[in-house]
Amino acid sequence: MTNKSVTVIDLGIGNLFSIKSALEYCDFQVTVTFDQKIIEDSSLLVLPGDGAFNYAMSQVKKRGLFEVLKNINHSKKKLLGICVGMQILFDYGLEFEKTEGLGLIPGNVIPLPSSSVSGKKLTIPRIGWNPLIFSSYSNSWKGTLLENNSQLDEVYFIHSFMVNPLNNCNRLADYIYGNHRITAVVEKKGITGCQFHPEKSGKIGLKMLKKFLNMDL
Amino acid sequence: MKKIRLIGRLDIKGPNLIKGIHFEGLRIIGLPKKYAMQYYLDGIDELLYMDTVATLYGRNNLLDFVKEVVKDIFIPMTVGGGIRSVEDASKFLNAGADKVAINTAAVNKPQILQEISKRFGSQCLVISIEAKRINDNKWEVYTNNGREKTGLDVIEWAQKAVSLGAGEILLTSIDQDGTKKGFDLDLISNVKKDISVPIIASGGMGKKEHMISAVSFCDIDSIAIATALHKNIFSVKDLKKILISENFQVRHND
Numbered sequence: 075m076t077n078k079s080v081t082v083i084d085l086g087i088g089n090l091f092s093i094k095s096a097l098e099y100c101d102f103q104v105t106v107t108f109d110q111k112i113i114e115d116s117s118l119l120v121l122p123g124d125g126a127f128n129y130a131m132s133q134v135k136k137r138g139l140f141e142v143l144k145n146i147n148h149s150k151k152k153l154l155g156i157c158v159g160m161q162i163l164f165d166y167g168l169e170f171e172k173t174e175g176l177g178l179i180p181g182n183v184i185p186l187p188s189s190s191v192s193g194k195k196l197t198i199p200r201i202g203w204n205p206l207i208f209s210s211y212s213n214s215w216k217g218t219l220l221e222n223n224s225q226l227d228e229v230y231f232i233h234s235f236m237v238n239p240l241n242n243c244n245r246l247a248d249y250i251y252g253n254h255r256i257t258a259v260v261e262k263k264g265i266t267g268c269q270f271h272p273e274k275s276g277k278i279g280l281k282m283l284k285k286f287l288n289m290d291l
Numbered sequence: 292m293k294k295i296r297l298i299g300r301l302d303i304k305g306p307n308l309i310k311g312i313h314f315e316g317l318r319i320i321g322l323p324k325k326y327a328m329q330y331y332l333d334g335i336d337e338l339l340y341m342d343t344v345a346t347l348y349g350r351n352n353l354l355d356f357v358k359e360v361v362k363d364i365f366i367p368m369t370v371g372g373g374i375r376s377v378e379d380a381s382k383f384l385n386a387g388a389d390k391v392a393i394n395t396a397a398v399n400k401p402q403i404l405q406e407i408s409k410r411f412g413s414q415c416l417v418i419s420i421e422a423k424r425i426n427d428n429k430w431e432v433y434t435n436n437g438r439e440k441t442g443l444d445v446i447e448w449a450q451k452a453v454s455l456g457a458g459e460i461l462l463t464s465i466d467q468d469g470t471k472k473g474f475d476l477d478l479i480s481n482v483k484k485d486i487s488v489p490i491i492a493s494g495g496m497g498k499k500e501h502m503i504s505a506v507s508f509c510d511i512d513s514i515a516i517a518t519a520l521h522k523n524i525f526s527v528k529d530l531k532k533i534l535i536s537e538n539f540q541v542r543h544n545d
Contacts, residue, residue, distance in 0.1 A: 087411065091387040095362045095458055124384075125412030158412075188487075197489050199414045199458050202296045202512070203336055203542040215386075228542050232389070232414045274367045274389060276331075 079103040080287060081116035083143075085133040085159075088124035089273075092158065100284045108137040117151050123158035127167030127183055127235065130158045131175060132197070144176050148263040153178075154219070154286050160260065160267030161237055161278035163210065169235050179262045180240035190252030199234040200251055206258055206269075209245040218246055219266055219286040220259060227276040229258070229268075236269065247288075266289065293512050294540035297530055298337045298491055299330040300517040303372075304344050305352060310518050312469035314421070314437030317343065320521050324360055330520060333363045333527035336542055338364070339461070339515055341392070341419075341492075342372025343436050354386055361387030371419050371461070372436075380407045384415060392417040392461050395434040398441050398448075401455055408456025413488075418457035420445060422478055423465045430478055437465045449482045457488065464494040465498065469518055472499025479509040491515050497524065499533045506539060 080102045082093055084280045090106055097104045097120065105112060107253035113119065121143075123130045134140050146153060155163045166181045167183035175183070189195050205226040208215075215221050231249065237257050240247050247259040249270075266286065298405050301308050301323050308326055311317040320326070327338055338360075342353045353370055360368070370383045372517030380391045396403050397418060408416050421437050422430040422445045430445035449460055462482055464475035474495045485488050492505050493515035502514055525533075531541040 089384055089387060091358065091385055092361050092365075092389070095387065096365055099362075099365070103502070124389075124415055125410070129410070129412075195487065197512075198487055199489070201459060201489050202294065226543075232367070234414065271367070271389075274365060276365055278342055282363060 077114075078287070079105065080118040080120060081113060082106045083113060083119060083121045083139065084108045085121075085123055085130055085137065087130060087133060088122045088158070090122060093120060093122045093273045096280060096283055097287070099109055099280060100287055102287055108139060110138055110142050113139065113142055117291065118151045119151060121153060121155045121159035123156065123162065125158055127158060127161055127169040127175070128171055128173040129160050131167075132174070134162065140176075144178070146178065148265065150291065152264045152286070152289065152291060153266070155265070155267040156200070156273070157233065157271060158270065160185060160269055161235060163260070163265060163267050164239075167235065178265050179244055179260055179267065181238050181244070183235050184238050186236050186256065187252060187254050191254060194252065196252045201232045203228040203230050203275075204249040204251070206247045206249055209242070209248045209257070210255070211242040212246050215246065218249060218261055219282045219289065222281050222285050223278060227278045229270040229272065229279055231270045233269060237267070243284050292538060292540050293506065295506055295534050296513040297341050297541070298513060298515040299327070299335045299520055299526060299527070300339045300341065300413075300493060300515040301327060301334055302341045302343050302517060303353060303356070304342075308521065309343065309520055310469060313465055314468055320333060323356065326521060327360055327364060330527055331338060331366055332543065334531065335366065335527045338368045339392070340368065340370050341515075349392065354382060357383060357386045357388055363481045369417055371417070377401070377406050377410055380411065384411060390415045390417050390459070392419040392423060394419040397452060398434050398443065400430065401451065402458055404452055404455035408458070413456050415459030416457050417459045417461050418449070418452035419461040419463070420449060421463050421465050422475070424478070428477065428481060435464060437468070445478070446481055453488050455484055459488055460486065460490045462490055467495030470495055471518060471524070473497065473501040474505045476504060476508055479505060479511060483510050489513055493517075499525070502530065502533070503537050524543075
């Protein structure tokens, strides 16, 4: 029995049981909740989410979590946002309507490009496995959840919108779609976001979760 | 170079993995978790579980199964069969499914596609289309696991379903299903023409040439395979080797 624990924030959307299973597989005790107090008291948080940005944010507000998450104490907590849980870390999203996000990482969320660099129509949503590469601004993943992974490790993406970070220094990893660089992982002071699903990316994804859970604050 | 997504399709009846031909003469193959686990370890990209009798009997056995496999299998899974409402979809998505596939309920009440996609996003909504050929370039939509005609045209229905929010199409040829005689390439090409969402071709894989033709001649990259895997005509590893030798990309096993 382990006493290491992680809190999964329940926005009522997305595949909570999968992320819970994957975190348990990493030998952590998992609490799935939207209780403000528990979330405030947890030092390790995972924010999963599927679906639309505006719906995710409406759930954040409906569950009374807007202030708690917006004012998260960087020095005392680590947070991992996954898919839409990553997207809502940004200032605003444009899915269905312009919606304010948590503003933890500067930037916005915009549609994936509809055609490749050479003009070929792209299949949207992008569903499938893609290799991760360093972003143009990163050349090491040391000290991040990707530390134990290598470039070209493949992970599972399923999305129609992508994050557009204002500051390139927040960009850790990209993937290539239709010759465009798409942001795959972002990081800012203890807050990490993955556009892909580490809990659905086989052993490679489990390695990232394990690293995230065991990283120093 | 095109990267191919291989999807293991497991048709399930009660506790068993089954498989028929043209959706009929269903035979028991074994326990689904054992097969799912094997395909996962061999590097399959996704798994697809279809409850073949859920609609017929108005019930769903798959929920417990999904909760069970998600503890050990960490790749995407789609679940279909008997999903009739937003609540049904919600149950499966909460149990560990990443996507739900809907056929009969969407034909009966197309708004269900809008309701589910608005709530959970298009990315988790697969329209499952069972197509039977009428003539050279016309196919009819069937429901209830190939049992009932609908009078709907496959190409028109695919477009309508996508406009209502389906984020992916599982396109199964009833004529080819379980025959090991190859995919219906005309069907796939005709449906793909005006569709931007991914299409998964299903039904008919028996020889490596079938897979290669489908991904070479049709503008798709996703293939669902059932019989050929269950009967061990090919392992997942074999399929990846074949694809690589034909200059396609595949996911490297981890």
